[in-house]
Amino acid sequence: MIYKFGEQLVPVTTEEWETDQVPAVFVTDSRHADETLAKAGIIYENEIQVAKIGFCRLENQQDCVVGTLCIPKLLDVLGSRYRMYFFVNRSNVVIVDDEDFSERLIRRIQQKKTHQGETKERFLYNYISEFISRDLEMLVAYERRLLRMEEDVSQEHTANFQTKLMPLRRELLNLRSYYDEIMDLTKELEENENGFFLKKHLKYFGTLTDRADRLMSRTSHLLEYAQQVKEAYQAQIDAKQNSNMQFLTVISTIFFPLTLITGWYGMNFKDMPGLEDGFPFVVVLSIVVIVGCIIIFKKKHIL
Template identity: 35%
Template sequence: MSCYYRMEERVRLLGKEPPEVWENILAVIPHEELSVAPLPMGLRPPPHIMRGKEQRYCRITFEAGQVAGFFHVPAHTRQATHNCAFTWCGSNVLLVAYDDFVQVCLHRVGQLSAHKNAGSADFIVDFLSVLIQDELPHIQRLEESLSSLEQDVLQGKVSRFIHQMSALRQELNRFNRYYAQLNDMADSVLENVPEWFDSTSLQRLGYFARRVDSLRDETQMLREYASQISTEYQAQIDIAQNRIMKTLTIVTTVFLPLSLIAGWYGMNFAYMPELHWTFGYPAVILLSAVVVCICLYFFKRRHFW
């Protein structure tokens, strides 16, 4: 349902009916009501906002007297995927809601510090700030998941490593792109409409851009950490394969003399001295056992296992 607010030191709810005078007004309009909402011409969103559900990335556009942006917030372990959009014209802002995510963000904006002589520029910076408010704990959880996965690899618990690592890498890639897109949006605003901000809000927008850049560095570091863990996993697999090959080699080496003995005494030539000997069979068994014991003793002394 559509709601209208006035942007003062704090965002104040006006009601569900559009105001008579549009000045420092924040309009929150559900996407399905956007085409019939009574909006000033400057707040009318461009076509890409109307097709917002089809987008899977963040973008911002600048037209004459209007800034329009779209946010695609990727899903993670404690949050579903969310979309929202905005248009900004003069002292007024339109937020396009696709679900309840916009209301959650507005609640968080209301918990931030009040701004003296606040307006649309301060609200835009506040809204951008709450988008990344919980990102550091999320990155911390990803780091803990990677650390736990590394411990499992070192302990040989690798049965589901590929599935878990694949999910973590996909999540890191999604958020790395998300932070890159937010950083690009902030840089674009600073470059194209710096005159729309006063000195304080401009400084806060620069701080937001640095925070997003820092978050991107953190995700890049975790991506490198994930690659390191994958290398450790491959090393563990190689060690296990080497152990198997070593065991097979030792077994083959131990039984190779027995194969020679079996082939030698299996010829059954007429004049073999042991062919008609009463103790020939037990003697061959004893010889084979002695050969095996000698081989095992030799490998043990050489620390082959």
Template identity: 30%
Template sequence: MAKKYVLREHLTAVPFNEPMKPDEPVVEVLTSAEFAHLSFADRQMQDAVRTLATVENTYLDVFPDCLIGSFAVPSKDCVLCDLECFAFYLDKTHLLFLDEQDTCIRLLDAIAKQGFVKEPTVAHCLFEFMKQLVKGDLAFLADLEDRMEDVEESIIDRGLEGTSRQMLWYRRMLLRIDTYYQQLVDMASSLADNENKLLTHEESRLFLVFERQAERLLKRSLTLKEYSLQLRELYQTQIDIKQNDTMQFFTVITTLFAPLTLLTSWFGMNFTHMPGLNWPWAYYVVIAVSVAIVTLELILFRRKKWL
């Protein structure tokens, strides 16, 4: 899976065993097994890079003559699936990626295909690589917002069934996206600070540009996260309204039959000389009175818009 690229006029893939000119900028992608057999830097640095290859964080560490870091990238096809994790090492002429999958090769091939790197340096290549990581993210977030709007309409118009799980899924997804963008902003800020003076002024300025781009994506994701909280509040409001409607229905039914309950309780008393017990039409009179009471109550409730 090892692959090598050189930076001349643009990024170009070459055979891995092709000899390089002295100080020629080189970009390499290796697996952990391939990296272990490579005579590269010192043992401590190799161990540090290998460790970072499995870290589920986007992170940068600055050394006097190099930079090492890791990327933990959520997939746009399945944000909540396993992160795409890989590490990198950068010095003046080498950019090395330690990747167990094909993520780095895919992104570097895309850079090579576009045939453009502003300057043939490994720092410029890293900048283009980070741009590829967030390429299409604004469209992805816009599509995510559209799907959240569909959930909002579902809550309002088509009931509550199934929306709770959807909202939980969106909240978890936005939390992961928000964390990723925040870490990208921190990494770009550290690169732009150029603490060890490894980068030129122009190269550090590029990462400042990327930091601003990542901040815009971060703000967009934060807006969507707030929107997800609003959806949760709307969902809870709809539940409260549904519960209130149910309680109102039972209250109306109770109120409707309260006079009839009083009437039946009154005539249920076992007094010997209760008036009307011996009237031939008493039973029908009670029925008529009960119907009249219910009818009047229904009319009143409709006027009050309780029904």
């Protein structure tokens, strides 16, 4: 698909574009990428392999700027991602996308934006800002999940806590790395090493860098909050274990002297005092030991 630059992104046919040769956005797939790049006047000697894109980055070449995007899906951050190339020269932008993600983004830009793509800088700004536009809402949802988990911990509802927290932390770690990559990519666009962008329009890329920086900071804050929730959970587990150990200590302290007494009088030596009539004495002694232990534990606020 070809979209002519202007206040509105107007789709044009190949024949119309070849007649006018106006700056445009080309959206294609990897099968037709070489043909489309040649049409747009972009030379790229490396092999285009959309499926192997693993991260977001920008590469400045002599004749063009080459970028790769690896965008997490909001409903499945740890799962598959949207992957695409974008190429920019002095006139045109080419997007290579084997899914319909870029087409959907452009349709959303057409529906929401008044100034859709007067220049390639404005188009790239709209394109990148559109696929991160819902991320703040997603991070707010993560914050609410952590708040609920913290409330559950405070109410001692800790069933399956670890199985809930660990995937959440992995997702946030993935998102933090992703926003860091986006921030680096937009910074390189702003640096304009090849001079393909007008200086007065570089502010668009600076705005994108600030947005990615805020998203990354928010994600880092959520990771710290997740760690605090985990520590609160661990503190509660430790408190329960200490309580159990304290209970076992009390039981052991009470029964240790009783074991000693019963062991002593269970030896049945011939000349042992109280061998014939010592049972009442042993019972009384055992009761005295138990009561004494309880009194000591009460004074030390153990019971």
